[in-house]
Amino acid sequence: MLLEGKSAIVTGGSQGIGTATSLMLAKEGANVCLTYRKHKEEAEAVVKEIEAMGRKAIAVKCDIASFAEAEAVVKATVEAFGRLDILVNNAGMNWDGVCWKMTEDQWDRVLEVNLKGYFNFTRHAAPLFKEQKYGRIVNVTSINGMRGKFGQTNYSASKAGIIGYTKAVAKELGGFGVTVNAVAPGLIETPMLKESEARDKIVDMAMAEIVLKRVGEPDDLANMVAFLASDKAKHVTGEVIKVDGGQYI
Numbered sequence: 001m002l003l004e005g006k007s008a009i010v011t012g013g014s015q016g017i018g019t020a021t022s023l024m025l026a027k028e029g030a031n032v033c034l035t036y037r038k039h040k041e042e043a044e045a046v047v048k049e050i051e052a053m054g055r056k057a058i059a060v061k062c063d064i065a066s067f068a069e070a071e072a073v074v075k076a077t078v079e080a081f082g083r084l085d086i087l088v089n090n091a092g093m094n095w096d097g098v099c100w101k102m103t104e105d106q107w108d109r110v111l112e113v114n115l116k117g118y119f120n121f122t123r124h125a126a127p128l129f130k131e132q133k134y135g136r137i138v139n140v141t142s143i144n145g146m147r148g149k150f151g152q153t154n155y156s157a158s159k160a161g162i163i164g165y166t167k168a169v170a171k172e173l174g175g176f177g178v179t180v181n182a183v184a185p186g187l188i189e190t191p192m193l194k195e196s197e198a199r200d201k202i203v204d205m206a207m208a209e210i211v212l213k214r215v216g217e218p219d220d221l222a223n224m225v226a227f228l229a230s231d232k233a234k235h236v237t238g239e240v241i242k243v244d245g246g247q248y249i
Contacts, residue, residue: 002230004029007081009073011035011064011121012091014043016190017140020218021088022046022057024226031056033077035091037063056081064091064117065109074124083132086229087125089118089162090140094155107154114158115165122169126178135178136229139166140221141240143184143248159184163240170238179237181228186244188216211246 008025012018013034022034023046032050036043036059043059050057058080062069077084092114095106118139129135144152145159163182170180187206193199203215221243227233228241242248 001027001029002226002232003086006030006085006229007033007077007083008086008088008229009033009035009077009084009121009125010088010090011062011117012037013046014039014059016192017185017188017218017221018088018090019046020222021090021225023049024219024222025086025088025229026050026053026055026057028226028230029055030086030229031081033058033060033073033080035060035062035064035073037061037091064120065112067120067123070117070120071124074121074128078128084125084128085134086136086138087121088138088140088225088229089121091117092140092158094152096151096155098151099153102154110154111158111161114155115161118162118165126169126173129173129178130176133177135173135176136233137166137169137173137178137180138225138228139180139182140225141166141182141184143186143242143244146184146240146242146248166240167238174237179228179233181233181236181238182240183221183224183228184240184242184244184248185221186210186216186242186247188218188221190218206247209247210244211249214245216243216245 010022013022014036047057141162142159166182
């Protein structure tokens with residue numbers, strides 16, 4: 001197992017990519033703290049599934065945009081598992097609209113969650129990683145942060161910001177044995193996509209771009225996160241790795 005004895009935080013672990021990542025890290029040997037904001041029952045189900053593997057797990061309610069709540073999650077993780085080795089910044093949101101109709105609240109909330117939320121958790125995990133001279137940070141961005149997307153100026157800006165943030169933090173923490181990378185998914189079959197009234201249209205548009213002619217599954221991303229969180233990727237940092245079936249090219 002790649003992550004035996006390690007402890008991880010996965011933000012937004014109650015659904016989709018976050019759930020797949022939490023389970024994958026546990027499968028590879030890690031204890032996992034997953035955060036949720038609304039989906040308590042789903043989060044508790046993930047905890048039970050991880051515990052059934054023989055790992056430890058906790059679920060903590062958290063608005064990742066809150067600096068104080070992020071700090072509380074980090075403290076709870078250390079109290080539960082004795083240490084923190086891996087941080088997966090995954091939780092995020094979208095609130096779409098064209099730029100000439102977008103409200104200030106739409107802009108502020110998406111940037112607050114998608115970008116500031118990543119800073120909040122990194123800020124509280126980084127001192128621990130520095131002290132122990134070890135850490136793995138994996139940030140979930142998007143190919144739309146690399147190319148932009150119509151109707152998602154706020155989302156695209158936040159995901160582009162994560163890319164710059166990843167590279168800067170990689171430079172700051174590299175001397176302490178900490179790697180910092182980002183994964184950029186294309187279209188992934190998440191519960192949000194499945195429940196969308198526009199699912200068929202979204203999939204048709206994406207399939208016209210996806211070279212491998214299949215919509216990604218959450219495990220496709222989780223596998224890459226687990227690799228980057230492991231010592232097999234100990235000489236990889238500051239990278240943005242697309243997991244998109246060729247959708248970007």
